[in-house]
Amino acid sequence: MHEMSLCESILEIIEHQSQQQQYQKVKTVWLEIGSLSSVEPEAMLFCFDAVMQSPLVKGAKLEIIHIQGEARCLQCNKNVAIEQRYDACPVCGNFPLQISAGEEMRIKELEVE
């Protein structure tokens, strides 16, 4: 359940930012989660509610922006979409693929008051 630790990190960032950006209440949190990032969105949603208990964040809604895995094939030099790290190139069937997107785990933005 490292999603729990990740949610605790999210809370820390939100608390830290609340002083810099001057907000008292967080209504929505947008995360960018890549499909290769080892984060399970369902588990993230579950842990998010458990962790977001302080007045600043209680009741905040979590929106996950899914980012598709992308890679460049070093054999045929094409950019391809992948689902897993170990996928073969869907064009030429070879390995290895150099991953260019899909490893993201970022807080993108917040809706605050």
Add this chain to the structure above:
Amino acid sequence: MCTVCGCSEGETTIEHSHAHEHGHEHHHGDHEHTHDYGQGAAHAHAPGLSQARMVQIEQDILGKNNQYAAANRGYFSEQGLLTLNLVSSPGSGKTSLLTETIGLLKDQLEMAVIEGDQQTTHDADRIRATGVKALQINTGKGCHLDAHQIGHAVENLKPEAKSILFIENVGNLVCPASFDLGEAHKVAILSVTEGEDKPLKYPDMFHAADLMILNKIDLLPYLDFDLEQCIQYAKQVNPRIKIIQLSAKTGEGMESWIQWIKASQAVQLIDYVK
């Protein structure tokens, strides 16, 4: 109380300190969303009706861990320490590999060990029995070690300059892949009793590791483990990975592992001045 970061105790204990529980309760389905902010609508809310505004954050969730990891890495480099993060499933033989490694190296190199487990100090006790200093981190409910815990453990353990610091992570092939501790290398240990498709089942870990140790090869005659297939799967996930086959029990293959440690230490010390 931490002088570096100002932290107080969490649910983690670094041997003999007190753990407290966080009472996380989950109330699934009883949120009170009085407005509809769903699916991008927040970008289009009517001005003047609420105080809501958007704040750009653009921060990596693991940013803080990565900062601690960078600080650890800086310290390790300054001290000429080679830090190896050993990761595997529970029961792959990490602690036995460590005790055997210590036995082979203790006349040649200084070593120290940080042990991570949810509970008990059994593993640190086993290491201390070899005469090498060790410190146990109990993660409580946590499933991995993080860079912050390692920073504190190193403060307490005080490894000698130019020594080898082994970190035995919590037995788990999922989460430790994401948490950089500041180590020079992740070493994934896979015992041949586990099944050759582990690298494909847990690709993040084998992708993050620089070395895979196939342990317990003395048991191969009694198993259906497909060694070639396992190596191919590991290379598929991580073309750069090095692979060593050994048995910590019989000692077969241990020489390659010892050589790998010494070579890694030589690289670590190449720009060490003191």
